Amino acid sequence: MPPREIRNMDEFAAVSGISRPTVSKYFHNPDSVRQSTRARIEAAIEQYDYRPNIFAMNQNRKLTKNVGIVVPLLADPYFAEIARNLEQRCIVAGYSPTLFSAHGDPEQEVAVLNNLRALKPAGVLLAPLGRASDTDVLAKFCEDVPTLIFDSSVAELGIAFVGSDNQQFTAHITDYLCRTGEPPCFFEMKNPANPNAHRRRHAYLAAMEKFGHSPHVISVAGEGWGFEEIGRVGGHDAFARNLFPTNTILCSNDRLAIGLLTASYERGITVGRGDGSTVRIAGQDGHPHSRYTCPPLTTISHDYDAVSKHAADTLFAAIEGNAERWQSTRIEGRLILRDSA
Template identity: 65%
Template sequence: MTQKRIRNMEEFAAVSGISRPTVSKYFNDPDSVRRSTRARIEKALERYDYRPNIFAMNQNRKLTKNIGIVVPFMADPVFAEHARNIEQRCISAGFRPTLYSAHGDPALEVDILDGLRSLKPAGVLLAPLGRASDQKEIEKFCRDVPTVLFDSNIEGLGEAFIGSDNFSFVSQTVEYLTRTGAPPSFFEMRTPANPNANKRRVAYIQMMDRLGLEPHIIQIEGEGWAFEEIGRRGALEILRDNRLPTDSILCSNDRLAIGLLSACCELGYRVGRGPDCNLRVASNDDHPFARFTCPSLTTAAHDYDSVSNRSVETLFELIESGGEFRNREETLFPSRLVLRNSA
């Protein structure tokens, strides 16, 4: 028998070389895993003299079935798509998910977390506002409640972060636009609401430098989450003043791109790949409405299913590990380029 003290299921899984979900499955029902896997687990149990806190596990299952899901802005279809998938996974696993929206308000975000703390949930999946968040309050909450961040990251907070690889988004769109026509300018808000926007700007500059091209960043005024209207107003001003440095535009996100397409339509600019078109427009996210814009929007798509599923799986693993991982985990999923008529 080893003298190493194993504190929780996550540590036991690590030293035994067996995944946490499989170990958890064994403790729920030893006959639910393969005979060879069961033998490995039982050998490791004997070696490390580990026994799970069955009382705590049962408490989690019988008394704390609540899962909190917090998003920054429920009216944003990107978050609605993530939340829909997460809710379904939680319900199918026997938990009771409750969905909250901060509506872009950092004070409301803190109030939501305070209310969740009083409900003593089994765990929380949090997509924070990011730059606008009260990080001290979120840090305090993460110490009290098993929390996994998704979509928008705040470095070091929560036991894990699950999201999309922003460089993957931008590198694919820049490479495609450059290969098929004029290099793109980057269209964004001067004060972005979501932290992913900053990562996408950095990725655009890096890709343009890598290709030996001059980056052109178009920043428009506007704050908050009304991206379509902000994009429309900013694009009208840019187009009327003839301030476009190139005839290819890469938007920071699809909602800004929808606003830009509206401005183009209003001013008579033809967008697309044809010889009679004035502009090519591409973007990032694959907003659920992106295929229905006119023209349909070329974009780099989130892997919604993978981000949502892994977020839920990670939270379940965290709950079964006693609410703490040995090291903070980060998982990023690449995007995929979706070619449509706008570029």
């Protein structure tokens, strides 16, 4: 039961017994007013349920509290999960996150960035499409808006990059596969959307060389972000043409592995590390779905929490003025052993 409707900050200041500029200061940063004043304001907020008009607030403020979160494909649960994680961290830190997806389309990525500009964001957490991104547009955006790049690196753009250590990912799981059976071949897309794919291929080649095995890469055709279908179709083709030289297949990512599992099933090829199985298949990413494939997928998982925490903290530090030199941080993954390999 609010005693009466508060229409604006003037009225709110009146009923709370504090001057409007001080109230304004409070909403900008609650710690910037005296403790007793803060208590009185917060009591009045509680009582009158007043919230300042965000449009009027942001109109004149040089720096808003808005933070944009941009991912290349929200329909991919991996990005949905990391976006959720980042969103929570923004809220906790007092920012207003807004979520955007490029839906796998470079033109939509450009459109998203343009719309984002209009929000005058204090900062942006951006996972670019990668190879398909318009680098010039990205670079110009990063000049204008404090932008932290995550997941997939594009040049040395923005205030920093935070992602996973793909070298370590692939080296680690390759090592595991070599120690527990035949050395793996490497299953990937010919023209991967994401630059991480190249790092993983190189890491595979290096790891195999280091262990004294001869590497073997199977690159399948396919464009876009329908990785499962690309893996399935490419897998059928590779099986049909007998392209896999060993019984162990390391996939460039989990979604490709999921498609390959489907192809294997459809061809009656049993997958697993047990004696009755024909091939071992492993993925990379720790995709939320990987637990539920048949067989459950052995993979190496991103440290979702660590990546998003570091990304968010770095952006907030930059926004608050503690800017450091551009830096790339890559966080190690954790091997998840399941039945597929």
